[in-house]
Amino acid sequence: MALLEVNDLKTYFRTDDGVVKAVDGVNFSVEKGKTLGIVGESGSGKSVTCLTIMGLNPKKNTITTGEALFNGENLLRMPSKRLRDIRGNDIAMIFQDPMTSLNPVHSVGKQLVEAIQLHQDVSKRQAKNRALDLLKAVGIPRADRRIDDYPHQFSGGMRQRVMIAMALVNDPDLLIADEPTTALDVTTQAQILELMNRLQTEFGSAIIMITHDLGVIAEIADEVVVMYAARVAEKGTVDHIFKRPQHPYTWGLLGSLPRLDADLDRLVQIQGQPPSLLNPPRGCRFNPRCPYVMSICKEEEPQLRSVSDEAEHLQACHLDEQTKDREAAKLTAGTLAEAS
Amino acid sequence: MAEAAATNGGVSGDELLVVENLKKHFPITRGIVFQKQVAAVKAVDGVSFSVKRGETLGVVGESGCGKSTMARCVMRLLDATDGRLVFDGRDITKLSRSEMRPIRREMMMIFQDPYASLNARKRVGFIVAEALEVHKLGTGAEIKRRVQELLEVVGLNPEHYNRFPHEFSGGQRQRIGVARALAVNPKLIVCDEPVSALDVSVQAQILNLLKDLQRDFGLTYVFIAHDLNVVRHISDRVMVMYLGKVAEVAQKSQLYESPKHPYTGALLSAVPIPNPDLGRARKHIVLEGDVPNPINPPTACNFHPRCPRFKEGHCDVDEPMLRPFGTGHVAACHYPLEHWPMTEDEMRRPGTPVSSPASTP
Numbered sequence: 001m002a003l004l005e006v007n008d009l010k011t012y013f014r015t016d017d018g019v020v021k022a023v024d025g026v027n028f029s030v031e032k033g034k035t036l037g038i039v040g041e042s043g044s045g046k047s048v049t050c051l052t053i054m055g056l057n058p059k060k061n062t063i064t065t066g067e068a069l070f071n072g073e074n075l076l077r078m079p080s081k082r083l084r085d086i087r088g089n090d091i092a093m094i095f096q097d098p099m100t101s102l103n104p105v106h107s108v109g110k111q112l113v114e115a116i117q118l119h120q121d122v123s124k125r126q127a128k129n130r131a132l133d134l135l136k137a138v139g140i141p142r143a144d145r146r147i148d149d150y151p152h153q154f155s156g157g158m159r160q161r162v163m164i165a166m167a168l169v170n171d172p173d174l175l176i177a178d179e180p181t182t183a184l185d186v187t188t189q190a191q192i193l194e195l196m197n198r199l200q201t202e203f204g205s206a207i208i209m210i211t212h213d214l215g216v217i218a219e220i221a222d223e224v225v226v227m228y229a230a231r232v233a234e235k236g237t238v239d240h241i242f243k244r245p246q247h248p249y250t251w252g253l254l255g256s257l258p259r260l261d262a263d264l265d266r267l268v269q270i271q272g273q274p275p276s277l278l279n280p281p282r283g284c285r286f287n288p289r290c291p292y293v294m295s296i297c298k299e300e301e302p303q304l305r306s307v308s309d310e311a312e313h314l315q316a317c318h319l320d321e322q323t324k325d326r327e328a329a330k331l332t333a334g335t336l337a338e339a340s
Numbered sequence: 341m342a343e344a345a346a347t348n349g350g351v352s353g354d355e356l357l358v359v360e361n362l363k364k365h366f367p368i369t370r371g372i373v374f375q376k377q378v379a380a381v382k383a384v385d386g387v388s389f390s391v392k393r394g395e396t397l398g399v400v401g402e403s404g405c406g407k408s409t410m411a412r413c414v415m416r417l418l419d420a421t422d423g424r425l426v427f428d429g430r431d432i433t434k435l436s437r438s439e440m441r442p443i444r445r446e447m448m449m450i451f452q453d454p455y456a457s458l459n460a461r462k463r464v465g466f467i468v469a470e471a472l473e474v475h476k477l478g479t480g481a482e483i484k485r486r487v488q489e490l491l492e493v494v495g496l497n498p499e500h501y502n503r504f505p506h507e508f509s510g511g512q513r514q515r516i517g518v519a520r521a522l523a524v525n526p527k528l529i530v531c532d533e534p535v536s537a538l539d540v541s542v543q544a545q546i547l548n549l550l551k552d553l554q555r556d557f558g559l560t561y562v563f564i565a566h567d568l569n570v571v572r573h574i575s576d577r578v579m580v581m582y583l584g585k586v587a588e589v590a591q592k593s594q595l596y597e598s599p600k601h602p603y604t605g606a607l608l609s610a611v612p613i614p615n616p617d618l619g620r621a622r623k624h625i626v627l628e629g630d631v632p633n634p635i636n637p638p639t640a641c642n643f644h645p646r647c648p649r650f651k652e653g654h655c656d657v658d659e660p661m662l663r664p665f666g667t668g669h670v671a672a673c674h675y676p677l678e679h680w681p682m683t684e685d686e687m688r689r690p691g692t693p694v695s696s697p698a699s700t701p
Contacts, residue, residue: 188402215569216612266548
């Protein structure tokens with residue numbers, strides 16, 4: 001059984017303008033000790049998916065259906081007391097902006113101790129020792145002196161390490177990281193990714209990594225979910241997605257990256273903007289921006305189905321497989337014609 | 341000019357912008373009535389470079405290395421503490437505000453945050469037209485025609501003339517910023533992280549637009565970014581900055597294929613590659629710690645506390661000067677990299693254990 005299994009998850013927000021379908025039928029699962037990457041543009045529903053799993057959406061005006069089974073228990077239909085036990089203990093989350101997610105008026109040590117004592121029956125002194133060990137484990141120099149410092153006394157990379165330490169206080173089985181390195185420099189990003197990798201091997205946690213950086217995905221993910229307009233466009237192992245991508249949106253994402261390992265004169269650009277989730281396009285949601293659009297795309301919404309001879313590789317696109325393999329091969333050769 | 345020519349590796353040509361030994365120190369003062377300077381933040385500390393007409397110079401470095409301060413000094417938005425700026429053959433270092441005004445037409449800037457850099461209370465037409473009006477370039481009707489033409493050039497609908505910035509998405513706003521910079525037909529555009537706040541797909545649209553405009557209007561760019569992939573895509577030459585100083589300058593291909601400065605090597609090895617085979621096989625030079633405090637920078641080579649090739653008694657006492665490595669390639673290092681990529685042993689700082697220490701709590 002998978003550690004986390006998300007089935008037909010839907011999150012709708014009621015707003016003055018109508019119902020925003022922020023997540024609209026998403027399925028995926030995460031195995032113990034593995035890393036799942038979720039990629040997509042801003043507004044594709046990546047973060048809302050994870051906030052829903054964690055039960056962190058505002059209760060008012062939110063409609064959630066489907067299930068998120070964590071060790072067989074449905075997180076979405078659980079009494080809030082039980083959910084509080086799991087949250088921070090078995091599932092922990094790291095947010096994008098380390099400045100706004102730490103409390104500025106308490107020292108980092110105090111915040112770590114609070115997180116430990118909430119879930120474990122230990123004395124303050126034991127909790128503090130545990131906090132100190134964690135700060136050392138995430139590579140904060142002179143941790144014994146810095147434990148009483150306040151968040152503003154740390155740099156961005158160090159704050160993100162404190163956030164990771166806080167997420168790890170109770171040895172969670174699942175770590176959800178929402179763009180943990182987006183606000184950081186490349187060198188700091190490399191430090192944080194290496195740290196997450198090391199901690200994963202040490203603690204055996206599973207990680208859900210939300211990011212829009214496909215480079216990060218290629219380095220740390222085992223499986224990848226590509227989201228577009230609240231739905232899954234493509235899903236597979238990291239090799240599937242990067243070597244034989246089967247959805248025009250994935251091609252667009254891969255092609256729009258300037259990269260160190262290939263010289264391109266022009267980048268492939270995805271025309272236009274992501275659609276409004278108040279009123280998504282009929283048929284395939286990507287059809288208004290898709291250079292390969294056919295008449296069926298405007299009528300019928302494609303369902304996720306397996307790619308032939310890759311059962312674990314799912315995609316939602318009407319194009320025939322021959323065309324897709326041809327285009328994917330062109331893309332990997334770096335010559336995909338500009339989508340216009 | 342001698343120094344700038346040296347930074348250029350002896351290549352002299354038609355230079356649009358020459359910067360010599362630029363310094364910007366922000367004083368730190370004590371006292372309320374009698375203020376005295378107790379220290380200085382050396383944000384930019386002796387930077388020399390030049391930009392040729394029609395080329396793109398990429399500037400990379402971590403946050404806090406002085407990239408943006410350098411750009412603001414070049415634009416004369418900040419007054420440099422020391423150094424010389426020559427723009428289009430004219431020394432602009434000491435020009436007064438009124439003397440600068442005609443020159444401001446020729447150098448424009450595109451900013452990082454498309455949300456903060458447009459006045460939320462003004463219509464797009466006004467924002468783009470403002471520079472034209474300040475410089476009195478045409479009558480009302482002419483300006484309006486020009487603005488609509490500009491909106492079209494950057495890929496926006498000219499009918500959106502009367503809209504407000506909040507009605508546009510991030511990428512569209514950045515296009516408005518580009519139109520504003522183009523309005524007065526500048527020669528030089530300084531782009532300060534123009535795509536870092538955008539999604540990858542939108543980022544590609546803006547990068548393509550900037551490239552097209554350069555080709556069509558013969559623009560010269562100074563392109564500041566922290567993303568080495570982006571800089572590689574758009575630049576002809578690249579300058580790497582560290583803590584207010586120039587670490588390395590080279591043609592793009594040389595810098596990315598045979599970097600000489602260990603800091604450049606560290607930056608390159610830290611960039612995630614969107615290719616699972618390469619990405620997993622590759623080794624990172626993981627730099628310890630953060631960029632040091634520019635109030636009290638390390639002695640001599642300011643990279644020495646983090647450098648994998650640090651030699652005690654040399655790098656911490658004797659500051660390396662920029663020296664040439666082939667045409668147009670300079671780096672400031674006593675122990676430059678002999679080959680690239682480096683082996684795992686070479687990436688490790690002497691004295692650090694083989695695997696990074698991990699205390700299991």
